[in-house]
Amino acid sequence: MEQQKTFHEFITKYSFVIPNYQRAYSWGEKQLNPFINDILEHCDNNDDSSDDTTYYLGHYILENSNNSDKFEIVDGQQRISTIYLFLLVCGYLKEKNYINGIDFYPVSYDKLGLEEIKAILNTRKNVDTELEKLLENSKTSSLKRMIEAVRLFKAAFSTSKKNDSVLNVDEIDDYIQIINKAYCSVAIFNDKSVASQIFELHNTRGVKLTETEKVKALLMKNIYIHSSTPIEAEKNIQEIQENFARIFELEEKASEVWLRGDMPLDTILMHHLRAVEDGNKIENFGSPQWFEGDRGSFEYVKESLSIKNKEEIVVYAKRIAEEFARSMEIITVDIPNADKKDNNHLIGDVLLLDKNKSLIFLLRAFRSDNSINYNLIKRWENFVLCYDIIYWNGFFYRAQYRDSFGAIYASLKPNSGFNDCNDLLLEFYKGKWFGSGWGHLGENAKKRFEEGKNKWLSNTYGWTRAGYFLYKYEIKKGTREDVEKIRTDIFKDDKVSIDHIVARGLTKESLGYADYENLNENDERKKEANELWKEIWGVINGIGNLALSTASNNSSDSNGLPNEHIETYKKCGFIETAKQVETWKNPEQFVSRINERSEDIMGFIYESIVNRNDLWE
Structure with a gap:
């Protein structure tokens, strides 16, 4: 332990490097603004810097196990990176070199990007334009955050000497003094024993760690404690670090390439532990139940470690890291590539259908064979949809019927191919595993579909799968260009948004009864208006009156008449819907038009989804 004065x-004093097994730069406006405010708070704006209050810049953990001239930053890299970027901006504004004597290297995949930031600021030409270009061409999210930090710091400076709420260019030297004179504490470790202490150091200081960082620290701690010799511990910890270096590198790619909205690392960890864990999972596919908290990933791994002996703990910890890295490759490379193959997009569709079930299925499927079996994915989609049709129509609500999915997941074993899963899905489809009351899934789905016809016509709005059926309906009838537009515009947030074509808030005036409020209760026109609205209300939540939408379109289209939304439907690629709704002009025909569209959609669902014996032959 070494205490530094300033x-x-x-x-x-040191040469710093951020090891790849640490997370890359992740600070945003939420953390940067308090940093700016801290500097302003410690600067009293008078000419005497001697009475400025002392700034505490935190605790830092460094590791130097190889006796090299570079020290790895185990803890504190976000602060050091931020200060480094701040000094670069200050140097740009004052035409001084405030980073002189500082030897700092980010994670390897951001090293060239940081050099480009420095070059742009040093040349001082078209800085805003060049930073914007670099931002657009950045390959990692962490580099983008560094550029955004530079832009935020640059914008935070004011040329006004009287503005106390922002940084002042004339006071930059005072800010540098505050940072230079700030106190900080430093812990330096010359061996991997830091791995056994880092978790406690983080926790006792009350630092908010991500769930992934807590799991990494927990694994490293247990590896160090339970390895048979110090040499073995060094080797095992190195394996953990290498796998997490890969994990954090791919984290930067995950949200950019993921098919349906963002995919944060802690969420990936939760799905990984549910699906794979250490590669030996054959049950309990619903745990961890959440990505953090008492039923989250960290507590799940902690409990799993607690029931293992010394040798098992080492093997388990190493396998968790190894398999998690493999899951990251599947999510960032294998799944996106498979989804694009032959413009298929079926992988993305089943994730949209049911992300929780399908991610478990896919994380195991991509481990069980070198190339994905699209017929298996088609069966999986059809299986889940038929299951949901039966479930939605009021049957089989007991948990025992839902839990049987675990057997399907377990049938996807590494290096076993897809035959076991294909066979088991077929047995489930024929009704062997869900219990005596389930029957043949395909035939039962047809039966429930026909029996539930009135429900489809009158009340599908609240059912989460209704949007998926509408999605399949739209892409089946649309051109390739329209389909791509639907996928990119509608499903950015990993969910389906649906809206009413005939709005629930439609006014009586819009129905053609402008004088409605002035009519007495016995007036025939008022009775006529009420009867018309009653008929419309009976089908207003039916499948035929629902269309895919976006949150912004829901808001902007508001409660206008159906044909006022035509351009929105066309813009989103809903060509079939636009074509149908063009005729929805006369309110007296709304009910018949809704029913016609319902019949068309339900006919599509029956032929394309429910009646698919060809998939199961």
Whole structure:
């Protein structure tokens, strides 16, 4: 343990590198603004810097196990990176070199990007334009955040000497002094024993760690404690670090390439533990139940470690890291590539259908064979849809029927191919595993579909699968260009949004009864208006009156008449819907038009989804 007196002594004494097994730069406006406010708080705006209050810049953990001239930053890299970027901006504004004597390297995949930021600021030409270009061409989210930090710092400076709420260019030297004189504490470890202490150090200081970082620290701690020799511990910890280096590198790619909205790392970890864990999972596919908290990923791994002996703990910890890295490759490389193959997009569709079930299925399927079996994915989609049709129509609500999915997941074993799963899905489809009351899934789905016809016509709005059926209906009838537009515009947030074609808030005036409020209760026109609205209300939540939408379109289209939304439907690629709704002009025909569209959609669902014996032959 070594205590440094000032941040300047600390930052100029060592050569710093952020190891790839640490997360890359992740600070945004939420963290950067308090940093700016801290500097302003410690600067009293008078000419005497001697009475400025002392700034505490935190605790830092460094590791130097190879006796090299570079120290790895185990904890504190976000602060050091931020200060480094701030000094770059200050240097740009004052035409001084405030990073002189500071030797700092980010994660390897952002090293060239940081050099480009420095070059742009040093040349001082078209800085805003060049930063914007670099932002657009950035390959990692962490580099984008560094550029955004530079832009935020640049914008935070004011040329006004009287503005106390922002940084002042004329006071930059004072800000540098505050940072240089700030206190900080430093812990330096010359061996991998830091791995056994890092978790406690984080927790006792009350630092908010991500669930993934807590799991990484927990694995490293247990590896160190339970390895048979110090040499073995060094080797095992190195394996953990290498796998997490890969994990954090792919984290930067995950949200950019993921098919349906963002995919945060902690969410991926939760799905990984549900699906794979250490590669030996054959049951309990619903745990962890959440990505954090008492039923989250960290507590799940902690409990799993607690029931294992010394040798098992080491093997388990190493396998968790190894398999998690493999899951990251599947999510960032294998799944996106498979989804694009032959413009298929079926992988993305089943994720849209049911992300929780389908991610477990896919994380196991991509491990069981080198190339994905699209017929298996088609069966999976059809199986889940038929299951949901039966479930939605009021049957089989007991948990025992839902839990049987675990057997399907377990049939997808590494290096076993897809035959076991294909066979088991077929047995489930024929009704062998869900219990005596289930029957043949395909035939039962047809039966429930026909029996539930009135429900489809009158009340499908609240059912989460209704949007998926509408999605399949639209892409089946649309051109390739329209289909791509639907996928990119509608499903950015990993969910389906649906809206009413005939709005529930439609006014009586819009129905053609402008004088409605002035009519007495016995007036025939008022009775006529009420009867018309009653008929419309009976089908207003039916499948035929629902269309895919976006949150912004829901808001902008508001409660206008159906044909006022035509351009919105066309813009989103809903060509079939636009064509149908063009005729929805006369309110007296709304009910018949809704029923016609319902019949068309239900006919499509029956032929394309319910009546698919060809998939199961």
